[in-house]
Amino acid sequence: MxxxxxxxxxxxxxxxxxxxxxxxxxxxxxxTDEVEREFLIPALQRSLLYDRGVGFFSSAWLRRVSHxxxxxxxxxxxxxxxxxxxxxxxxxxxxxxxIDAQLDPKLHAELAKSVEDLAGDxxxxxxxxxxxxxxxxxxxFRIATPANNLDGDFHDKFGQFHDAYGNVVAFHGSPNDxxxxxxxxxxxxxxxxxxxxxxxxxxxxxxxxxxxxWENRDVNVRVFPLPEAIRRNLVKFTEYHPRPYTPAPKxxxxxxxxxxxxxxxxETFISKTNGILAMATGTGKTRTALSILDELRARGAIKSAxxxxxxxxxxxxxxxxxxxxxxxxxYCAFADYKEQQQFINDPTEALLLVSRQMLAKVLSRLPxxxxxxxxxxxxxxxxxxxxxxxxxxxxxIKPFKYRLGLSATPDREYDLEGNQFIExxxxxxxxxxxxxxxxxxxxxxxxxxxxxxxxxxxxDRQTIHAIIRAHHARSAAGEHPSPEELYRRIASVRxxxxxxxxxxxxxxxxNAGVLERCLIFxxxxxxGLKVQELVLGFNARIHTYYAADDQQQLEIFSxxxxxxxxxxxxxxxxxxxxxxxxxxxxxxxxARLETIQRLGRCLRIDDANPGKRALVVDFVEDVDDExxxxxxxxxxxxxxxxxxxxxxxxxxxxxxxxxx
Numbered sequence: 001m002x003x004x005x006x007x008x009x010x011x012x013x014x015x016x017x018x019x020x021x022x023x024x025x026x027x028x029x030x031x032t033d034e035v036e037r038e039f040l041i042p043a044l045q046r047s048l049l050y051d052r053g054v055g056f057f058s059s060a061w062l063r064r065v066s067h068x069x070x071x072x073x074x075x076x077x078x079x080x081x082x083x084x085x086x087x088x089x090x091x092x093x094x095x096x097x098x099i100d101a102q103l104d105p106k107l108h109a110e111l112a113k114s115v116e117d118l119a120g121d122x123x124x125x126x127x128x129x130x131x132x133x134x135x136x137x138x139x140x141f142r143i144a145t146p147a148n149n150l151d152g153d154f155h156d157k158f159g160q161f162h163d164a165y166g167n168v169v170a171f172h173g174s175p176n177d178x179x180x181x182x183x184x185x186x187x188x189x190x191x192x193x194x195x196x197x198x199x200x201x202x203x204x205x206x207x208x209x210x211x212x213x214w215e216n217r218d219v220n221v222r223v224f225p226l227p228e229a230i231r232r233n234l235v236k237f238t239e240y241h242p243r244p245y246t247p248a249p250k251x252x253x254x255x256x257x258x259x260x261x262x263x264x265x266x267e268t269f270i271s272k273t274n275g276i277l278a279m280a281t282g283t284g285k286t287r288t289a290l291s292i293l294d295e296l297r298a299r300g301a302i303k304s305a306x307x308x309x310x311x312x313x314x315x316x317x318x319x320x321x322x323x324x325x326x327x328x329x330x331y332c333a334f335a336d337y338k339e340q341q342q343f344i345n346d347p348t349e350a351l352l353l354v355s356r357q358m359l360a361k362v363l364s365r366l367p368x369x370x371x372x373x374x375x376x377x378x379x380x381x382x383x384x385x386x387x388x389x390x391x392x393x394x395x396x397i398k399p400f401k402y403r404l405g406l407s408a409t410p411d412r413e414y415d416l417e418g419n420q421f422i423e424x425x426x427x428x429x430x431x432x433x434x435x436x437x438x439x440x441x442x443x444x445x446x447x448x449x450x451x452x453x454x455x456x457x458x459x460d461r462q463t464i465h466a467i468i469r470a471h472h473a474r475s476a477a478g479e480h481p482s483p484e485e486l487y488r489r490i491a492s493v494r495x496x497x498x499x500x501x502x503x504x505x506x507x508x509x510x511n512a513g514v515l516e517r518c519l520i521f522x523x524x525x526x527x528g529l530k531v532q533e534l535v536l537g538f539n540a541r542i543h544t545y546y547a548a549d550d551q552q553q554l555e556i557f558s559x560x561x562x563x564x565x566x567x568x569x570x571x572x573x574x575x576x577x578x579x580x581x582x583x584x585x586x587x588x589x590x591a592r593l594e595t596i597q598r599l600g601r602c603l604r605i606d607d608a609n610p611g612k613r614a615l616v617v618d619f620v621e622d623v624d625d626e627x628x629x630x631x632x633x634x635x636x637x638x639x640x641x642x643x644x645x646x647x648x649x650x651x652x653x654x655x656x657x658x659x660x
């Protein structure tokens with residue numbers, strides 16, 4: 001049967017006979033087989049979709065298999081080709097002409113022919129055929145260039161045929177899509193999804209590999225749609241005068257193996273396109289996020305970016321990093337910066353750093369076409385789950401194609417609704433690199449843990465019992481107060497008990513050095529005053545930093561002019577002061593989230609102190625036997641102290657290992 005017979009069979013019966021009509025031959029080679037007549041054309045005739053990744057493409061290949069392409073087109077089928085940017089000048093001009101014709105009706109009319117006309121008068125001009133197929137959107141062509149860990153050519157040759165019944169034939173082998181390939185000694189191996197489970201898996205893997213490239217989710221290959229490739233002038237013509245010299249190899253940054261998790265996180269996000277990187281404080285979340293922005297912009301995947309979080313300190317720190325490293329001009333919308341309107345007016349090739357409180361207003365004014373070509377980065381993403389934000393931001397983050405969440409502690413303990421909102425809008429956790437991993441790899445320092453015992457006073461116990469009775473009374477009255485509210489009120493009594501002061505005073509008598517480069521976390525200003533009076537007897541270089549204080553106090557501490565800072569919640573997240581050596585936890589949350597954030601303040605490696613070893617001083621209730629049998633809520637809060645101690649003691653046993 002010649003090519004014309006195949007074309008007639010394809011147009012009359014292709015819709016009735018899918019790929020299963022092919023002989024499932026495992027191997028074809030150009031020495032013993034007529035590959036185009038026996039495989040390529042029949043497979044095209046029975047397909048609705050042809051996907052191909054190839055190192056070199058020539059329009060001459062289209063002419064050789066044109067009868068199969070005619071049948072594909074007659075069934076409203078489509079071809080998608082990913083190729084290296086090595087093309088002839090004629091083919092490159094044809095591709096550009098086809099793209100122009102999609103937007104120019106007059107030019108399209110000059111190119112276009114009906115499928116019937118094409119079948120009756122097959123064009124011998126393969127260049128015209130290429131332009132026509134692109135113009136009529138029968139062929140979508142993309143350019144691939146290696147990146148990151150690869151610096152050669154896109155050189156693979158594989159593909160798949162898909163029919164109307166869900167059958168797939170996958171193939172890979174040596175030939176490019178060129179005239180010369182039909183004259184070389186070449187071979188291809190074929191896999192048929194309906195034969196057995198192994199063949200089905202091979203076809204599935206091939207399909208997933210093509211989609212990963214097509215959707216620009218392979219971190220080591222950048223794939224550009226044809227208009228973007230034209231704009232960037234990526235083509236390398238096959239006919240050119242070679243350089244009269246050999247260029248020097250590109251210098252590549254040598255990165256320590258201990259930081260390889262950042263590359264792994266980037267690769268994972270590029271593959272997934274959305275989700276949360278759960279990376280311990282100090283392991284480079286900001287740097288990883290900026291690398292992701294660089295990579296997405298380099299491959300033309302995004303045109304703008306929004307980065308959001310809460311806290312002026314953290315926003316200010318991000319601003320400094322972005323001004324140094326951002327691939328986009330930076331606008332800010334927090335504190336005294338009011339540049340959101342400039343970004344909204346022209347978001348293309350721009351970045352907005354915005355407080356979480358302003359985010360809903362900004363997103364409500366962004367056109368959908370901007371959102372579809374942008375990335376949103378949510379630092380300290382666990383904060384998105386608060387009740388107020390879930391109401392104002394519902395449905396506003398999910399439309400972004402690229403959604404990146406960052407947090408050392410993405411899970412909101414005891415808040416199922418908040419966690420579900422974060423997963424729905426941003427995505428699930430897709431990469432984890434925890435404290436233990438970071439300490440073992442030498443990214444964070446080792447730590448010592450000192451638990452100081454305390455006993456609640458009779459007055460404290462009476463207060464707790466009153467809280468429990470009030471909770472039961474409200475429940476009996478039908479008010480349905482939440483268990484979380486009860487736990488918070490009981491925890492507040494423990495956080496503010498003055499019985500912690502005496503054991504700390506005794507500890508300082510023998511260990512006053514703990515107050516050097518130290519953060520003391522307290523529940524509120526009132527309790528902080530009590531602690532301040534105590535520690536001033538051991539070190540006068542003490543200052544406080546509460547919500548109403550000037551930010552300058554944090555800067556003074558970071559420069560070393562103050563030894564010890566007494567604070568509450570304000571610097572629990574994100575702030576990088578490497579010289580912090582010790583942390584004292586008068587206030588410890590039942591949820592581990594806050595504890596981990598505060599621990600992160602002292603675990604960062606300090607180049608000025610290469611032998612640094614962090615110290616955590618904690619307070620754990622010493623329970624008398626006579627108090628056993630108290631209410632379950634009170635016992636749960638006691639148990640929180642014990643669980644925290646067990647976790648810290650285990651963490652203190654982690655030792656640095658070889659980073660390789």
